[in-house]
Amino acid sequence: MKYSIIDFEREFPDDDVCLDYIFNVRYRDYVCPLCAKKTFYRVKGRKSYACSCGHQVNPLSKTIFKNSTTSLRLWFFAMYLFSQSRHGVPAAELQRQLGVTYKTAWRIGHKIRDLMKQNMEKSEGVFELDETYVGGKQRRYISRNKKNPKKKIPVFGILKREGDVFAVVVPNTQRYTLGAYIWKIIARGSEVCTDEAGVYNNLDQRYVHHTVNHSNREYVRGSVTTNRLEGFWSFLKNAIRSTHRVVSKKYLQAYVDERVFFYNARNSDVPIFHLILQRLTR
Ligand SMILES: [Zn+2]
Structure with a gap:
């Protein structure tokens, strides 16, 4: 509004x-x-x-x-x-x-x-899960290496269909690291959509697990897709690129929180300015 x-x-x-x-x-x-x-x-x-x-x-x-x-x-x-x-x-x-x-x-x-800090509560529903890498601070000794010009920082995301997105800077994308967030946010029995990365292959123990095979260009198979979350990643990366150019690992979570806040507020009837003011009461 x-x-x-x-x-x-x-x-x-x-x-x-x-x-x-x-x-x-x-x-x-x-x-x-x-x-x-x-x-x-x-x-x-x-x-x-x-x-x-x-x-x-x-x-x-x-x-x-x-x-x-x-x-x-x-x-x-x-x-x-x-x-x-x-x-x-x-x-x-x-x-x-x-x-x-x-x-x-x-x-x-x-x-x-x-x-704008995130506070996503556990719920049941259909979720998209994915990780991405955000360009870290450029370092001279790495920049000489053409294959990896920037140190990339992993960010893990959970998007609830018809709901909010949650995103967190993680030290790595190993199963126990991501699992801690998944168990905390997604209630047992929910549906989860991921790509075929091995890190997700134990999810069917608690959830109805669907996978998309990105390598086969199979981005959409019915409702099995992580497209909405991919959309959020573009939104996040564009914002960081055009505003801050480089962001150090120390402050990346703050920028991620800010983008998540804006993304989740995108269809709100309340002006974003007032949504920010409402957070003063917390
Ligand atoms: Zn009094």
Whole structure:
């Protein structure tokens, strides 16, 4: 759903409105622990709210804004920029748009990505499973080797049909590594579609297991396909390529989380900006 800069400026004109918003979403059903009243008032000159009995609440505690000297409205604007971007927002772009130092912009970017962390619960259904490799940081001694110009980092994905995608950076693609995620996310008895890689050949113990033979160009056999997940891999790789060029292994999961968040939100009726704001309550 569309949410324009005009909408943003109307909804969040200044720091006070942003603070009220955070207080309202985090303390919606809050009851004063001292006197059981539900009405709180903004404390003048402070970023806190108080009950008439004197009990105070700081709505920024345990949030990404804690201890930040950057204005709340700039933080909100940064989240707005994330919500509008097709491929993510590099720190240099945030620096330019917010008028802050590169270091601050970099920190804000990663704090916002923290909000987008994945949390896929176990469920039953039809799933696609696949791994891919994302270009790691270019290293000079490897770049001389034409066969393997970049160190590739494995990423494992699980996509639920008519549902969400989950993706995780893994140290390797061995059976026990991938299995830990598979058992955690896919309920016993579900249908799973994979390619013919040996790592998946024990899945029929718990699931109805279908395989596609990629080497025979047999990408689609009825509903046995991993095409949707392949689509997500393209989406992920395009974004990383066009925004960050190179991503080190240390930060790759944060970028993967960000893309998963956007992919899973693609058909939402709620503007992505508001979906990001909703994560502030966690
Ligand atoms: Zn009270």
